[in-house]
Amino acid sequence: TQLLEQSPQFLSIQEGENLTVYCNSSSVFSSLQWYRQEPGEGPVLLVTVVTGGEVKKLKRLTFQFGDARKDSSLHITAAQPGDTGLYLCVGNNRKLIWGLGTSLAVNP
């Protein structure tokens, strides 16, 4: 069974702090995606990473794909209350393997 482990499961921080969320697996993925989901809504795609070692930036969010394409991280700089939500990573290995998510709360 392929697993994608996300850590931490829950994170509560103050506005302005930095944070990093991790996504790890023993499986190699052809690509990996990060989604953000707000309560009561469907997940929305943030980024897709494809190449080992790839780094992508989306404003204050920095995504990195591990060299071996087994893991990924999401770093948020100067978090804002609008960043609050559930962050999900999804690995693509002919099937989509979903992590359980990191629930982030940014307090004003």
Add this chain to the structure above:
Amino acid sequence: SQTIHQWPATLVQPVGSPLSLECTVEGTSNPNLYWYRQAAGRGLQLLFYSVGIGQISSEVPQNLSASRPQDRQFILSSKKLLLSDSGFYLCAWTLKGGTEAFFGQGTRLTVV
């Protein structure tokens, strides 16, 4: 542009009653379609996926079934709901060979 519609948004049903959730996609043809269930604040569990009309693959044996009567219509059903069927149900689509999933707004199902 493509859109996905899922309804109803919320549903409260008694144990033993039937269920029908509908999802339609506009602006694309021959998509892959998915039904997911999500426990509160946690990850997604794939229930069913379909690569074409009448083609349904089940990931988890359970009380639910799915059908795809038309290219862009995906229906999740149950003949008799259980309490454990409560949850947040999400419909999604991807292009053939694509990895980006586009989700509906979800249905909050409460079985009482």
